[in-house]
Amino acid sequence: MDLRLDAVSVRVDGTDLVRELSLDVGHEQVVGLVGPNGSGKSTALRCVYRALKPTTGSVWIGKDDLQSLSLRRSAQAVAALTQESGSDLDFTVEEIVALGRTPHLRGNEPLSYRERELCRQAMEQLDITHLAGRGVLELSGGERQRVLVARALVQEPRVLVLDEPTNHLDIRHQIELLSLLKGSGLTVLVVLHDLNLAAAACDRLGVLAEGRLVVSGSPPEVLTPALIRDVFGVEATIVPHPLTGDPQLLYTLAPDPGHSPGRPPADSISSSPSSAPERQRKTA
Numbered sequence: 001m002d003l004r005l006d007a008v009s010v011r012v013d014g015t016d017l018v019r020e021l022s023l024d025v026g027h028e029q030v031v032g033l034v035g036p037n038g039s040g041k042s043t044a045l046r047c048v049y050r051a052l053k054p055t056t057g058s059v060w061i062g063k064d065d066l067q068s069l070s071l072r073r074s075a076q077a078v079a080a081l082t083q084e085s086g087s088d089l090d091f092t093v094e095e096i097v098a099l100g101r102t103p104h105l106r107g108n109e110p111l112s113y114r115e116r117e118l119c120r121q122a123m124e125q126l127d128i129t130h131l132a133g134r135g136v137l138e139l140s141g142g143e144r145q146r147v148l149v150a151r152a153l154v155q156e157p158r159v160l161v162l163d164e165p166t167n168h169l170d171i172r173h174q175i176e177l178l179s180l181l182k183g184s185g186l187t188v189l190v191v192l193h194d195l196n197l198a199a200a201a202c203d204r205l206g207v208l209a210e211g212r213l214v215v216s217g218s219p220p221e222v223l224t225p226a227l228i229r230d231v232f233g234v235e236a237t238i239v240p241h242p243l244t245g246d247p248q249l250l251y252t253l254a255p256d257p258g259h260s261p262g263r264p265p266a267d268s269i270s271s272s273p274s275s276a277p278e279r280q281r282k283t284a
């Protein structure tokens with residue numbers, strides 16, 4: 001097991017944000033953490049990249065209790081792409097990507113040929129080579145997100161954690177990023193909101209609600225209409241993807257009898273004499 005959360009609880013100001021969360025991520029597995037807003041996903045991830053210390057329970061990287069590692073060793077072992085990552089760094093893309101090697105370097109040691117090659121490959125994989133000389137602060141949200149993923153990859157971590165990495169990405173780059181994670185050979189714990197992409201990209205899913213793990217297992221085991229209803233309060237029809245067999249969720253927008261898109265509200269229709277027959281035809 002590369003990553004193990006063992007009965008992790010986080011209590012802040014008397015409130016339990018995460019409650020006795022146990023979750024394993026096997027070697028080279030991609031595990032998705034899903035759940036409603038405020039269910040504790042980011043808080044759980046923070047315990048893995050040491051931004052938070054669990055109040056009780058522990059996080060294991062291989063055979064090591066994370067808290068027993070030096071900060072340098074845990075920075076070598078765990079790379080994180082978070083909501084806060086790199087928002088204040090005024091460097092070029094190339095420089096930011098190279099920063100991923102920092103935990104492995106001593107002092108001002110320059111990058112080796114192999115490390116420079118690693119940076120080049122990561123930039124190519126993330127489709128940012130053409131941005132190499134640009135300042136990150138002038139990039140779009142999606143471009144910056146890809147730069148940060150490249151930085152995490154060059155870190156060559158044992159475990160990669162990502163908090164909503166598809167934020168800001170257009171659909172092509174979402175698919176490319178998740179395909180990359182799936183085929184990367186890295187051990188990955190990733191928070192995702194898009195359940196269809198999560199089903200396609202992840203070997204296993206863990207579902208959080210109110211800080212507790214409700215269920216974990218393969219996407220077809222976990223993603224059932226009953227679970228989606230109970231946890232998200234949403235009705236979903238679930239069908240197998242025609243090509244891959246992965247479960248895919250279909251939603252219907254909540255009906256609003258008074259107003260449908262593209263039409264004025266019902267009140268304004270009924271107040272207009274000329275629209276009365278039209279309305280009768282539609283309701284017949």
Ligand SMILES: Nc1ncnc2c1ncn2[C@@H]1O[C@H](COP(=O)(O)OP(=O)(O)OP(=O)(O)O)[C@@H](O)[C@H]1O
Nearest residue numbers: 012013015017035036037038039040041042043044
């Ligand atoms: N430092 C803090 N102090 C107090 N409450 C906090 C703190 N950090 C987070 N919370 C609360 O803990 C709960 C879980 O937050 P968290 O960010 O882990 O949820 P999440 O599942 O990642 O949500 P989202 O999907 O909206 O990103 C939320 O109700 C949040 O308001």
